[in-house]
Amino acid sequence: MSTAYPVPSDVSPVTVKNAASLLRIVALSLISGAAIASRLFAVVNFESIIHEFDPWFNYRATKVLAAKGFYEFWNWFDPTAWYPLGRVVGGTVYPGLMVTSGVIYNILHWLNLPVDIRNVCVLLAPGFSALTAWATYMFTKEMKDESAGLLAAAFIGIVPGYISRSVAGSYDNEAIAIFLLMFTFYCWIKALKQGSALFGTIAAVFYFYMVAAWGGYVFITNMIPLHALVLILMGRFSDRLYVAYSSWYAIGTLSSMQVPFVGFQPVSTSEHMGALGVFGLLQIVAFAQLVRTHVSSQQFQKLLVASVIAIGVLGASAFVFLTIKGKIAPWTGRFYSLWDTGYAKKYIPIIASVSEHQPTAWPSFFMDLQFLIFLFPAGVILCFRQLRDEHLFVIIYAVMASYFAGVMVRLMLTLTPVVCVASAVALSTLLDTYIDPTEPIPAEEDVDDSASVVTNGSSAANAPSTQTQSKKAKKAAAAAPPSKGPLGDLVAATVSSTSTKAGASSKPKGIFGIDARLVVILNTLAMLFFFVFHCTWVTSSAYSSPSVVLASQNPDGSQHIIDDFREAYYWLRQNTPEDAVVMSWWDYGYQIAGMADRPTLVDNNTWNNTHIATVGKAMSSSEEVAYPILRKHDVEYVLVIFGGLIGYSGDDINKFLWMVRIAQGVWPEEIQEPNYFTPQGEYRIDERASQAMKESLMYKMSYYRFAELFGGNPGTDRVRQQQVPKVGPTLDYLDEAFTSENWIVRIYQVKKEDPLGRDLKSANAFEQGKKRKRTKPAPRRRAII
């Protein structure tokens, strides 16, 4: 056989095998290194700090776990959150993340490595991303081969879609969940392939870990049954499927119910019913198979039809009955918002007010996945060529995840792994084709076109220039195997149409010469390089900011750190009484609890809508109305975020409308959103701002004494680009207690009631020496007409 480039022939297969194995290990460790290193931008550019909002709670809980042990954590009632209600933390968290860090922390300390718990938490996500790369490698290996696995590992290691939630310091459930997701899927595929109860059990154990770690476990709960269901519908039921699914479902469900936050949900909520239904269906199908072996086929047909109908009707009516009776909880609001993107805005403004719950914008697909996004469909189509059971899994996963990623920005995260897997399959097929040195035996002369046509990744992947492919693949490409059911036909149609485009299948196919190979390979390499640059750039510029610390540039180009949040939180921590209740919008609840260590009214665990609406009402109504609310909740300090001075756009005035909307949801008579707009319908904070806006507590606290800063010149709010009124708002019921260096965080103290029993407004007026306006005495007598 002729080869395009010389290949050594005197190497023993054992040497090749060992060398390949060593290379794989080296490559995997380098990939892990790259995955960890690219996530350290946040630490290098800033410091080892916990990012954003939710991670602060996880960090705080982990500290409790590390300091007081597991049982204390399990029974932890936190009286400082949701003051005065408190929060049963042990029963309302997914403890997987904290327990993971706690275990790592204790092991390190047992080895006399006194690593700070904060560093364990900060570096957990990068560490687990290395494991994710490995799990993806194992998963993709099952799809195609080791080389595709390595590509997939490299992709998932550096792809921004995953980095966005796993940079160092992003100590959130997703940090470990993606590894668990991929590893559970890998075990599932392995169990399905081998019919192994062992791998089914391992899958169940990791499923349990996943349940303990992230609310997104529902994705697995529905993905695996869906896969099983599709397999049954395609007539691919086998004992392997039965063993794998039954062992996974039984052990997985029982163990998942041990997590207190999940409890009996797996048997009582709609999200979990699919898995239960498929489990039941599998038993029926298995039983049917058993019956089939014992009765004649005609009888069996009748029996089958009758029993399927009976069981179907029974099952559905039981489900409906239980739902109506309330035994099975109906779909939750979050779930509805997955199907109707406008639902949340109408009914649950709290969910809609979170930016990561918004539908995904198109550019963010490219930003997060770069060239993988157009390799992805190619990879999915390549899965159709062999269409083994595990390929079906990737296809279903791809379809589901693509939809969810389009609905919600944060679900981009679940899409990313399958994109990496599918793209790796596509790219590896391409590379296999073009690196393979064997040349076809020249029979016809028109073979060259097919090579020259194929220059870009996706079309190359489509075109089955399959000299190198296995025989099975060829069969799939050439003619649709009739035994695959309706989906199989569809696949055959797609595949054959693409293959006819490329040329007649009877001709020998392949690539001649080294130049044609080099053109494609170098192009692919260039794309991979661009991908690396893109990932590095996106990671460093977009995803590595802790958002607790802001960075700006000095005139000389050096980095200037704006540290207002921590300044104010630390002030609260050091100079206020330990039980002083701080009211702020819920975004900052976890940060205040974590950094300032003070009780808060509401926080990012948005479980009590009314409580949040109460805070929203206090913020959006006038001082006189807000004051009793503040006093009733023992509020000592009120904290607002104000970006007007330095142009920090994520401040409270910009979030204000959400407060109004959420408050309006509970008190529609008192708070009305239109009142906060100008008659022209604009959202303004300058002279033309509406009366309700100007009188609202939030407005007053944000702009209190702001105009004075400009020394008589008109002051400008740099976020809204509007001039603030020359005479700023005055406060009667609150005192300014602290303002951070760049005015981002402003803290006000709530005054106590006047000792003389006056209302604070008139007491204040008296202090300033203003005369009380004499109200006209009511006429004593009315003229009698």
Place this chain on the structure above:
Amino acid sequence: MPKCWRLLPLLAYAASVLASSQSFENTAIVRTVELGGAVVHVTTTYAIKSLEDGLKAYTIALGRDERAKTSYLEAKVKGQQDALQIKEHVLETKDDFHLVDILLEKPLSTNKTLNIVVETIQTHATEPWPATAGQKDEQALRYTTGLFILSPYATTVQRTKVKGMSPRIISYTTPKNVESFADNTAVSKSGATVVYGPYNNIPPSASSSFIEQYQQPITIHYNHDQAVLEVLKLQRSVEISHWGANLNTQDNIVLHNAGPKLKGHFSRLDHQTQAFYKRPAPHVLPALTLHLPSGIRNAYYYDTIGNVSTSRLRTAPSVPKNKLGTQFSVLEFKPRYPILGGWNYSFTLGWDAPLADYASYDKSTGRYIVEVPIMTPILGAVVNDEELTVILPEGATDVQFVTPFPALSNWIGTHVTYLDTIGRPSLTFKYKDLTPMHARSILVSYKVSWSAHLKKPVAIGTVFMGLFVLGAITRRVNLTLHQKKKVS
């Protein structure tokens, strides 16, 4: 020898006070009080004349309050460098005064004169008055002391000078019942100095009757232009590493502004206005300059919630050992927020320094000697409590130490850190009320054998070797129940 007073386990030294009362005569006593914030410097010069032969000790007296405030006392013969030894009498609970013997270098013969300078540092001797001040207000403090300088001997003339740092002294006490001692004026003020005296022919005053009759408190009320700083707690841990040739110092500091408490609230606008017009409020501490040792590297400054990015450090190169260096690494240190009256700020400050700058090896005895600074002085601040921990290398034996002044308590413990097997010996010292005058060094010496140095690499090497062997074994052992037949 200087003494850290509070720390002294009181010596059971019974002295014959009365017997020696007529052995000396004070020809003149001049006391100079340099008013400050948290730290007040008092220098008293005794011009003495001996009335007997062969006297070895001169006794001074401190009032009861004075004794409680004094945290540092050093006596010298005027013009000489070396400090004299002192011995403290037992403090009786009912006594109004407290006696201290100063042991003279050589016995004094009759009618010989000598000038003894006693330097004391008082801490917590001032109080803010008024106790609260607004952000734009000035800061005023009060300092109270006894009018007469007590002495067990008769005094010909004595005088007290109280100097303020700024010439703005608001008020001072005019003493009463001093006609029998004062010629004309009991007190006079010129500029920043208030002078009490001269008072003539004072009988031995260290007696209850004199104190009852004549001693009276005098109070100076003055403006102070710097923030009154207290370090409520200082935990310093110094770790010696031979492998890294490194001396790591880490201070956990709780800083407190002990000036007048803030009246009302902090206004950033006012603060920025004051900074803009360069009229900073005297009781606000926006930043501080610290002098860290020369040759340091990897300095870090963080607090409970992370790194503080607002500081600057200019390091100076280390000074060779045989030369006396005066260079410091300057840390321009800024708290997260300006520290106003009554506010606290806790933080951690640490740095690495080359071990060679602090340690030396004595070949003859085979001992290492390391000099460990007790504290980094913060100008004008008092350290209320200090816990100093010196962590020696793993396997250090035969530990000895010398302190410049005795610690309140000290003990040897074990500190276990990165990959230690048996842990490192650690020395802990507790101190109270330290002032910049106490910023001296403890000398620690110890032996470390070669085998102790190699303990850690050997331990880690063994563990990894074990892991590899275990890995190799598991790789080669087949535990499958149903062995598949090899297909050739």
